Amino acid sequence: MAQLPPxxxxxxxxxxxxxxxxxxxxxxxxxxxxxxxxxxxxxxQAATVENLIAGAKISMGGFYKFFxxxxxxxxxxxxxxxxxxxERIRLAVPPDADWAAQATFGTRxxxxxxxxxxxxxxxxxxxxxxxxxxxxxxYGATVREVAAFLRRGREEGKAGGRLPENFEDSTASGxxxxxxxxxxxxxxxxxxxxxxxxxxxxxxxYLGADRAQRMLRAASDEHAASR
Amino acid sequence: MARDGGKGEGEKLHRLPPGRHGLSxxxxxxxxxxxxxxxxxxAVAQGGFRETTVTDISAAAGVSRRTFYAYFQTKEECFLxxxxxxxxxxxxxxxxxxxxxxxxxxxVRERVAAMLALLGENPDLVRFALVAPPxxxxxxxxxxxxxxxxxxxxLAAGAPQGRGFAAPTEVEREAMAGALAAVLAGxxxxxxxELAGANPELVExxxxxxxxxxxxAAKAQSR
Numbered sequence: 001m002a003q004l005p006p007x008x009x010x011x012x013x014x015x016x017x018x019x020x021x022x023x024x025x026x027x028x029x030x031x032x033x034x035x036x037x038x039x040x041x042x043x044x045q046a047a048t049v050e051n052l053i054a055g056a057k058i059s060m061g062g063f064y065k066f067f068x069x070x071x072x073x074x075x076x077x078x079x080x081x082x083x084x085x086x087e088r089i090r091l092a093v094p095p096d097a098d099w100a101a102q103a104t105f106g107t108r109x110x111x112x113x114x115x116x117x118x119x120x121x122x123x124x125x126x127x128x129x130x131x132x133x134x135x136x137x138x139y140g141a142t143v144r145e146v147a148a149f150l151r152r153g154r155e156e157g158k159a160g161g162r163l164p165e166n167f168e169d170s171t172a173s174g175x176x177x178x179x180x181x182x183x184x185x186x187x188x189x190x191x192x193x194x195x196x197x198x199x200x201x202x203x204x205x206y207l208g209a210d211r212a213q214r215m216l217r218a219a220s221d222e223h224a225a226s227r
Numbered sequence: 228m229a230r231d232g233g234k235g236e237g238e239k240l241h242r243l244p245p246g247r248h249g250l251s252x253x254x255x256x257x258x259x260x261x262x263x264x265x266x267x268x269x270a271v272a273q274g275g276f277r278e279t280t281v282t283d284i285s286a287a288a289g290v291s292r293r294t295f296y297a298y299f300q301t302k303e304e305c306f307l308x309x310x311x312x313x314x315x316x317x318x319x320x321x322x323x324x325x326x327x328x329x330x331x332x333x334x335v336r337e338r339v340a341a342m343l344a345l346l347g348e349n350p351d352l353v354r355f356a357l358v359a360p361p362x363x364x365x366x367x368x369x370x371x372x373x374x375x376x377x378x379x380x381x382l383a384a385g386a387p388q389g390r391g392f393a394a395p396t397e398v399e400r401e402a403m404a405g406a407l408a409a410v411l412a413g414x415x416x417x418x419x420x421e422l423a424g425a426n427p428e429l430v431e432x433x434x435x436x437x438x439x440x441x442x443x444a445a446k447a448q449s450r
Binding site for chain 1: 361368396402403404406407409410428432441444
């Protein structure tokens, strides 16, 4: 088959449709961003569909075109925040990084994200717990995912072998609690100060104090050089 | 109140004594209030803060709704009174377990043991104070946070300073509070009560930021 230039191909009609879909998706993202703020500022329980509509500047019909209702809207907001956070981590972690580097750069990406977008972070660590069954399920799955990542650290060093069986579950909960407390207070603190302390809590059980410190120093040198 | 004196710490929160005769009016009044508090613990442990109604609390306490309103204006007021009573007992038990003559690590072990003994008598206390609050949000969650912050402080009180000891950072204390809640919650999951077995894990958790992982693990396991 001959290769037609794009302008002559039958796909041009399709392309129009795709770009409409893209516009729609962009619109959905804007609505989700506005709903993030409404949920985070009012709290999931107190927020109403009316608040969401007013915040997102859409009609009632528009709202129900995107969402089944308040709970569905919240779950989509949650997924969106998680997707953005994942992307931040993906971009921050070098492709060939070992566990320790993944943990270090990933922690920094997460703390920076939470500091830049405290309302989005609040959705995941605070509001999700009051946001209905589905949100709670996703919240639990996210904390377990963090714990599972930490557990891989046991392969990194001898230190891991002596840890209590459920150590990573309690560490993950501890870190989430830390974020909850600070975000609820409305003050995460300075990301550059917070990140090395959190990374220390993450790394030390597996690498030991000295290796953890060396890892953090190397990461901070690299960070300074890249700025 | 006289009857606060000799009783075991957990008893009142555990099971209220069956009706006694010849009690002073003051006692009955106090008793009904405590009954309601015990009722709120049982009801919340089962259904969560938001789902629990004044009717649920009254039913669990074995008193009428009218009696409830004689003591509390709202269920929230009852919940906060429950936190007050629970905290009072918990921190008194922890303080009583602290023997200044013992080494700090031994004191930590005794404090953790006292906490677990109290909570182990009625695992619903853990469900009320640590498991249910996140889904409730608001004032209840705030109380839960303050309880945990203070718990970490009290368990680790008097940590030695100087060579070979580190001062825990704020981040370490916060992470410890969240981890403590997670460990305790894990021990009462699915209606169980494994609190008695949590001592080494919790002692290690409290010791680590001060003495390091290796020494903390060794101390936590030794008996």
